Amino acid sequence: MTIIRTDRGERGADGGQGPVPMTVLRELSLASAGTAALRAAVRVGVPDELGEEPATTAQLARSLKVDPDVLERLLRTLRQYGVFTETAAGHVHTPASRLLREDHPESLKFWVLWVTEPWTWELWPRLEKAVRTGKGHFEEEYGADFFTHLHREWPESTEVFNKSQTELSRLASDAVAERLDLDGVRTLADIGGGRGFTLATLLERNPALEGVLVDLPAAVAAPDPRLRPDGTLASRARVMAGDCLKEVPVEADVYLFKSILEWGDDQTVTALRNAARAGRPDSRIVLITNLVDDSPEIRYATGIDLLFLLNTNGKRHTKKGVTALIERAGLRVEGVGPINSHLHALEASIPPDFL
Secondary structure (H helix, E strand, O other): OOOOOOOOOOOOOOOOOOOOHHHHHHHHHOHHHHHHHHHHHHHHOHHHHOOOOOEOHHHHHHHHOOOHHHHHHHHHHHHOOOOOEEEOOEEEOOHHHHOOOOOOOOOOHHHHHHOOOHHHHHHHHHHHHHHHHOOOOHHHHHOOOHHHHHHHHOHHHHHHHHHHHHHHHHHHHHHHHHHOOOOOOOEEEEEOOOOOHHHHHHHHHOOOOEEEEEEOHHHHOOOOHHHOOOOOOHHHEEEEEOOOOOOOOOOOOEEEEEOOOOOOHHHHHHHHHHHHHHOOOOOEEEEEEOOHHHOOOHHHHHHHHHHHHHHHOOOOOOHHHHHHHHHHOOOEEEEEEEOOOOOEEEEEEOOOOOO
16 A cells, blocks of 8 residues: 555645745755855866766766765756756756856856855855944954955955956956947046956957056956057057046046946945046046846846945945936936846936036
8 A cells, every 4th residue: 555645746825836935945045055066166177177078977076086976966966056967978068057167258167256255155144234234344344345355365366356357347348349339439447447358348349449447456467468568459558556436547538337336335426426536527437237126137136236235335236226326426327228138337427517
C-alpha cells in the first residue's frame, strides 16, 4: 500500500500555482548563498576555464586545483540561477555564465566582483542602523569617506572598481554616443569619467570634439590608451586629476556626469554647482543615470540603491528626485530622455542669474 500521496501540488496564496510565500521567504533569506557562489566561481576561475566544450567537474577541479566535491556543490547552486548548466557530457556555459568570462565583449566579471567585495559583506548588517537613523554611517565606522578608505585600505578593490567601471562604460558608451547630439560642441569634460572609455568613444564619434577627462588621481593614473600622450586621440584629449566635490578645474561647453552622481544629496548638489561655476552661461550639464522608477531591472536598481546608501550615503535616483536636485543646485532642467533600456539622460542649463 502506498501511503505517500503524489498528487498534491503546492499552491500560492491566491489558490493558483504561483510562488509559495514560505518558499519565497526561504529563498530570499538565503539569497546571499547564491551571491557567495557567484563570487567564488569567478574568483577560482570557473567561467574562464570552461571553454566551448563540455567539461566534467573532475576536469575543472583538476585544472583549477580545487576540491571536486565542493566545486560540484557550488555549480549545483549556480545552476538554479541559470549560471552554467549540465549535460551528459559535462558542464557547459549559459548566456549568463558567458558574461563572467573576461574575454566576453559584454563581460560583467569585474562588476560582479566589485559588488561582492569583502567590504560589502561588512556593510550589509548595518542596513538596520541606516533604516533607524535615515543615513549610512561609513565615515563614522571607518574614520574616512568610502573612496578615501578604499584607496588607502583596499587597493586591490580599487583596481576592481576601475575595471568594473570600464566594463559598464563599454556596455553603454556606444548608446551614449549615439544619443548625445554634440554638433557644434567644441569641448566636453567627462567628470568622474574613470579611465575615460566613454570620453574616448565620444571623441571617436565626433571628430571636431575636444575632451577633458577629470577624476581622482588613482582613477586617471592609467587612462584609456587612446587618451594617453601616444594615443590615437592625444591631440584632442587631456587628462586631469581633480575632485568635483572640491572644484571642477576646467571650462567646457558640456559637462558630462555619467553614473556618478549617486552620492548623498548634498554632494550631488555640490558637484553640479561646481560644474556650473566652472562653465559659461551657455554651457550645458548632462547627467546619465539609471532611474529607479523607470528601470526594467528593478531588483538590480533597488539593490544597488541600498548598497550606495551604506558605502557613500548615496542613492539611485527617481526622476522626480534627481530633477529636484538639479533645481536645488540652481540649474534649469531642459530635458529628459532615454539612452538605452536602463539609462536616461538629463540635460541642464545654467541660468543667467546663477551665483
